[in-house]
Amino acid sequence: MRILYCLFSLLLASCANIPDSKMTDDPTVNRILVVNTNNSVERYRIAQVAFMETLKGSNISTLDLEKDNHPVDTLQDLLNKQSYDAIYCIGAKALGSIDYIDPDTPVVFSSVLNWRRFSTQPNYYGVASEVAPGAQLTWFKYFFPETKKIGVIYSEKNQKLIHDVISSADELSVQIIAEEINYQGQLASKVKDLLPKVDALWLISDPLVLASTSNAKLLFENAARQNIPVFSYNDFFIDMGAVLSISADLPTTGRQAALIVQNVTQNTAKQRSMVQFPAGSNISLNLKKVRTYKMKLNESALDSVNRIVEE
Amino acid sequence: MHTLPRCLLTVAFLFLSFVGLPSGAYSKEITTIYFYNPEINTTRSVILKSTFDQYLKEKGNYRFQPVNSKETFEGLISNNHKATFIMSSWHFQQIEDKTRPLVSALRGIKNKNDTYRKILVSKLSSINPEAMTIATSGTIEYSRSILSSIYPNRSSESLSKLNILIVPKDIDALMAVGFDLADAALTTKLSLEKLSTLYKKQHQQLNILGESLPLKRLVVIHSPGKIETIDVLKQMSQSKKGQQGLHMLGLDDWQGISTAQTKDRRSQK
Numbered sequence: 001m002r003i004l005y006c007l008f009s010l011l012l013a014s015c016a017n018i019p020d021s022k023m024t025d026d027p028t029v030n031r032i033l034v035v036n037t038n039n040s041v042e043r044y045r046i047a048q049v050a051f052m053e054t055l056k057g058s059n060i061s062t063l064d065l066e067k068d069n070h071p072v073d074t075l076q077d078l079l080n081k082q083s084y085d086a087i088y089c090i091g092a093k094a095l096g097s098i099d100y101i102d103p104d105t106p107v108v109f110s111s112v113l114n115w116r117r118f119s120t121q122p123n124y125y126g127v128a129s130e131v132a133p134g135a136q137l138t139w140f141k142y143f144f145p146e147t148k149k150i151g152v153i154y155s156e157k158n159q160k161l162i163h164d165v166i167s168s169a170d171e172l173s174v175q176i177i178a179e180e181i182n183y184q185g186q187l188a189s190k191v192k193d194l195l196p197k198v199d200a201l202w203l204i205s206d207p208l209v210l211a212s213t214s215n216a217k218l219l220f221e222n223a224a225r226q227n228i229p230v231f232s233y234n235d236f237f238i239d240m241g242a243v244l245s246i247s248a249d250l251p252t253t254g255r256q257a258a259l260i261v262q263n264v265t266q267n268t269a270k271q272r273s274m275v276q277f278p279a280g281s282n283i284s285l286n287l288k289k290v291r292t293y294k295m296k297l298n299e300s301a302l303d304s305v306n307r308i309v310e311e
Numbered sequence: 312m313h314t315l316p317r318c319l320l321t322v323a324f325l326f327l328s329f330v331g332l333p334s335g336a337y338s339k340e341i342t343t344i345y346f347y348n349p350e351i352n353t354t355r356s357v358i359l360k361s362t363f364d365q366y367l368k369e370k371g372n373y374r375f376q377p378v379n380s381k382e383t384f385e386g387l388i389s390n391n392h393k394a395t396f397i398m399s400s401w402h403f404q405q406i407e408d409k410t411r412p413l414v415s416a417l418r419g420i421k422n423k424n425d426t427y428r429k430i431l432v433s434k435l436s437s438i439n440p441e442a443m444t445i446a447t448s449g450t451i452e453y454s455r456s457i458l459s460s461i462y463p464n465r466s467s468e469s470l471s472k473l474n475i476l477i478v479p480k481d482i483d484a485l486m487a488v489g490f491d492l493a494d495a496a497l498t499t500k501l502s503l504e505k506l507s508t509l510y511k512k513q514h515q516q517l518n519i520l521g522e523s524l525p526l527k528r529l530v531v532i533h534s535p536g537k538i539e540t541i542d543v544l545k546q547m548s549q550s551k552k553g554q555q556g557l558h559m560l561g562l563d564d565w566q567g568i569s570t571a572q573t574k575d576r577r578s579q580k
Contacts, residue, residue, distance in 0.1 A: 135486045141509055142482070171512045249479045256492070259444060259474055279446060279487040280478040302558045304480050306355050308362070 029059045030085040030265040035075065035098060037091025037111075038066040043250055044090045047110055050254030051088060055261065071097040079103055085265045088257055106264045110253045113205070116157075119275040125264060127256045129248060130205050130233045132277035133161055134168040136246045139281065140200070140231050141172045143244055143301045150231070151177045151198035153190055153219075155208035184211055191219055195226045203232040203242070216240060229293045235284045238309055243289045252280025282306045341372045342540055346397045347384035348529065348560075349450040355479070355559070362559050366552040370543045381450075388413070388532075395540040397560070400527035401453065416541045417531035419562040421501070426525035429457045432503060432517045433488060433495035438462070444474040446484035446493035451475050454497055461521035482506060488517065495520065529560060530568070 032055065039045050039062075052060060063078065065071045075097050089095040089109040095118070098107055109118065109126040118124045130136075140147060150169070154162050162178050169176045177197050179190040187209065195201065201223050203210065210216055220241045223230050229243040238245050256279055284307040290297050302308075344367070346359065356377040363375030378384040381402075388396055388410055403415065418425045431438070431445070447454040458470050476493055478484050484496035485506050507514035531544055547553030548564040557563060 132486075132490045135490055138486065138506075138509055142505070171510060249483075252476070252478050252483075255476055259476055262474065276492055277490060279476060279492040280483050281480065299554075300558060302555060303561045304482060305559075306358055306479075308358055 031083070032058060032060045032261060032265075033078070033082075033084045033087045034060060034062040035087060035089045035094040036062065036064050036066075037089075037093040039064040040066055041091075044111055046250040047090050047254035047257070050251035051090075051258045051261075054255045054258035065093050065097070072100050076101055079105075086261045088261060106261075108257050108260050108264065110257045111250075115275055121274075124274060125260050126275045127248075127253045127260070128275055128277050130277070131246050131248055131281050133165045133204065135277070135281070136202075136231075136233060137165065137169055137172055137174060139246045139283065139304075140202070140244060141174055142304075143285070143298055144200070144229075144295055145298055146296050147174065147199045149175045149177055149198045150200050150202050151179070151194040151228075152202045152204060153179050153181060153187065153194065153209050154204060154206050155181055157208070158204060158206050161204070181208060184208060184215065187215055188218060188222075191222045195222060195228050198228065200229045200231055200243075203230060203237060205233055227293060229289060229295060235282065235307065238284045238286050238307070241286070241289060243286050243293065243295065245284045247282045247284075248278035249280030249282045253278050284309070340393075341374055342393060342395065343391075344373060344375050344395045344397060344540060344544070345378055345384060345387050345391075346375065347378040347381065347402070348397075348399045349381060349402055349453040350399050351448050351480075351561075359556075359559050362552070363556045366547065366550065366556050367543065369550075369552070370546075371539075373540060373543060385410075392534045393537070395531060395533045395537070395544075397529055397531050397544075399453075400530045401456070403530050403532060412535060413532045414535050415530050415532050415568050416538075417544060417565040418568050419528035419530075419557075419560060419564075420566050421528065421561060421563050423563075425528050425566060427499050427501065427528060428525055429461070429497055429523040430500055430503065431458070431461055431495055431497055431520040431522075432485065433520050434516050434518070435494060435520075436518055438495070438520055440465070440469050440472045443494040444476055445495045445497055446476045446478050446487035447497040448478055448481050448484055449497070451477065457497060457523050457526075460523045485517075529562065531565065 034048060034051065036044050036048050039048065048062065063074070065074070068074050071093060079101065084105050086106045086108060087098055087103065089098050089107060091111045092113065095107070095109045095112050099118070104123070107124050109115070109124070111129060112118070112126065113129055115126055115128050118126060137150070140150065152162065159180070162176070166176045166178070177194065179194050181187055181190055201219065203219065216237070217240070220230060224241060230237065230241065232238070232242040232245045234247050235245050256276060260276070283305050285305045286309040288309060344363070356379065359377050360375050367373040367375060378387065384398070385406060387394065388406070400418070407413070421427070445454070445458075449457070454475055455467070455470060458473070459465075459467060462470065476487065478487060481498045481502035482505065484493070484498050485502055487493040488496045489506075489510065503514070503517070531541065533540065545565055545567070547557050
């Protein structure tokens with residue numbers, strides 16, 4: 001019985017590495033490989049479904065790395081057996097494994113937090129994981145038109161982003177008050193200095209500022225104590241007390257990746273920048289906090305909300 | 312010991328089924344309001360449902376059910392005679408003659424207007440179907456149909472070469488153009504106005520390349536003779552929760568469609 005079980009387990013393990021393929025031998029049809037970090041994770045699955053839906057009828061095979069402990073070997077074997085015109089990587093494990101092999105094939109990626117690392121790498125294209133900072137600011141202003149001064153804490157890695165944001169904020173009649181930190185120990189004093197000067201605190205994806213959950217808690221606790229609402233780039237922070245979050249719409253991200261693959265393989269349209277910001281937004285609004293902070297909400301903005309948190 | 316009461320209950324149920332229940336018992340049946348709109352993206356189904364259900368539960372046994380698939384929705388219209396349907400007027404026009412007799416009872420209004428226009432907006436000065444990506448919040452079928460109405464002289468084959476990027480909201484489509492993620496946006500004048508109040512510089516860079524004919528806003532349809540749900544929907548603008556639901560659909564209120572209007576429209580066809 002035990003032997004049978006072992007044989008069955010081995011069979012399952014080997015099946016996990018076989019790509020789900022619907023490839024044809026027609027050389028005129030582009031061959032695309034989708035490598036998914038873990039297809040049972042909703043955000044990865046949604047991106048894959050939207051990607052495949054957009055390229056319906058194309059020659060696509062998929063590979064799920066969920067249970068694969070040797071993804072580089074699996075991918076290398078696969079690429080030795082079959083050539084592809086483009087590879088779409090969903091998530092860091094998929095992209096990291098492909099990056100290790102560094103194939104000549106164009107690589108398109110999404111759902112990768114440290115996407116900036118790949119933004120200048122030749123032959124790599126992708127969709128960033130956060131909505132463009134300027135677009136986030138536009139949404140903040142749309143929901144809360146009376147917000148005039150927005151505070152943000154950042155580290156060296158986001159210097160350029162903050163510089164760009166400050167100029168686009170002027171056009172929205174918003175003033176960005178930014179404080180830079182060089183090490184985590186500065187966070188507590190910087191946030192205390194910043195909060196009295198602003199109408200809202202904006203959390204951006206920063207590896208030093210949000211290096212730990214305790215850093216996030218520190219920001220939220222200080223903001224709550226001083227009655228300052230928090231805007232964020234991810235829905236996760238709504239449950240920590242953020243008033244509004246503008247995150248990327250996952251199906252749109254998959255559709256954008258599909259269009260990038262189309263452009264790269266067919267060379268029919270101009271390729272925009274190597275990494276695009278997501279074109280779709282997913283908006284969460286915490287009405288309970290809106291009332292707590294007595295904020296003036298633009299009611300007609302409600303038709304844009306995906307999730308409302310009430311009492 | 313345990314089977315006897317169950318038997319009794321079964322007999323009682325069968326007896327009541329044959330004899331008939333008092334009318335009060337029937338009124339507990341839940342009436343569903345189904346919603347499908349190819350003009351907008353469906354990623355907000357959960358919030359639409361919860362907002363509408365919060366309003367409807369105060370009004371009686373009603374529930375709201377967004378539908379993601381056109382085929383499923385059309386199947387429900389054909390087979391579910393007790394339900395009420397909120398749908399795109401464009402979609403209703405397509406199926407009106409092919410389905411069972413239905414009454415269009417209410418039309419959505421925004422700023423006192425029951426029509427709106429779709430516009431094609433771009434930083435470019437003309438359309439080039441060979442090399443353009445258009446961001447839109449509608450389905451591909453709906454967006455291509457609107458593009459054909461904006462460009463009646465262009466063949467559908469030429470327009471089919473356009474890359475269409477479906478985004479969740481009209482404002483996303485506009486921002487996609489503003490932030491160079493798409494070449495053009497198929498959007499509404501109202502959304503463009505909203506953006507212009509926020510982002511003057513971005514608005515100044517945008518050109519309106521074309522405009523559709525006026526399109527009717529959402530319509531509420533039902534089987535002949537079923538009017539309780541219509542009254543419930545008509546009262547939405549009178550309560551805070553109802554207004555929230557209307558805003559979710561991009562509307563201010565519902566206005567009644569008279570039988571005469573419906574007949575006029577049919578005779579114009």
